[in-house]
Amino acid sequence: MNSTPGQTTASTFDLVECSLYAEFDVRVDPIEWCPLVELDPPVDVQHQQFRDETCLIDVRTHSDEPRTIRITQECDSLCPSKVLTDAGYIPRLNEIRPERVVIGIPLGDRTEVQDVVGRLRSVAESVTLRKLVQLGTDSSAETTMDLTDLTDKQRETVTLAITRGYYRQPRHASVDDIADELDISAAAVSQRLGAAESKVMRQVFDTLADGCE
Structure with a gap:
């Protein structure tokens, strides 16, 4: 992966089978055991690795006196990053708050989106997709689906629709299936998905229009 996900250019809404970058909003119980939450935000995590049950993190603080520090901490089994690392993924902490972390992962x-969401939900109160980037062979062929402008309910519904295979061909889940899992009406699911898809489609075509100027 030789590009920065936040700088990719959308070219199509149709997500084909290829390498992806995904970013998740993970809401957890207050993680007082993690020393990162004691730092004044924003905090830039430059490097993180696990050695057995120990977590080593290099972070850059952006306080009045910015500095890079190394944190060594015995890792709790509830750590979202460790859950993913143990499963063979390479997560990156993009944002850390006392009750929320944003994790990016190639x-x-x-199909791996569903697996990642399932693993994160085993240690989190909720997990929603923030961004999904299709990585092409060059930057002009990449597609970004940015969900940060959606409401929480829309993001929850879209995340479930993606992980359950609603957008696959043929579909692996129906609107009724998603409605049953969320315990809401099928009409409410259709409304949320329609509104979300409209916002995402506008992002794609706005980007295409900018590229044609």
């Missing part, structure tokens, strides 16, 4: 294909 994936082999769309």
Whole structure:
């Protein structure tokens, strides 16, 4: 992966089977055991690795006196990053708050989105997709689906739709299936998905229009 996900250019809404970059909003119980939450935000995690049950993190603080520090901490089994690392993924902490972390992760294909969400939900209160980037062979062929402008309910519904295979061909889940899992009506699911898809489609075509100027 030789590009920065936040700088990719959308070219199509159709997500084909290829390498992806995904970013997740992971809401957890207050993680007082993690020393990162004691630092004044924003905090830039430059490097993180696990050695047995020990977590080593290099972070850059952006306080009045910015500095890079190394944190060594015995890792709790509830750590979202460790759960993913133990499963063979390479997560990156993009944002850390006392009750929320944003994790970016490169994936082999769309099927891994469901696996990652399932693993994160084993240690988190909720997990929603923030961004999904299709990584092409060059930057002009990449597609970004940015979900940060959606409401929480829309993001929850889209995340579930993606992980359950609603957008696959043929579909692996129906609107009724998603409605049953969320315990809401099928009409509410359709409304949320329609509104979310409209916002995402506008992003794609706005980007295409900018590229044609």
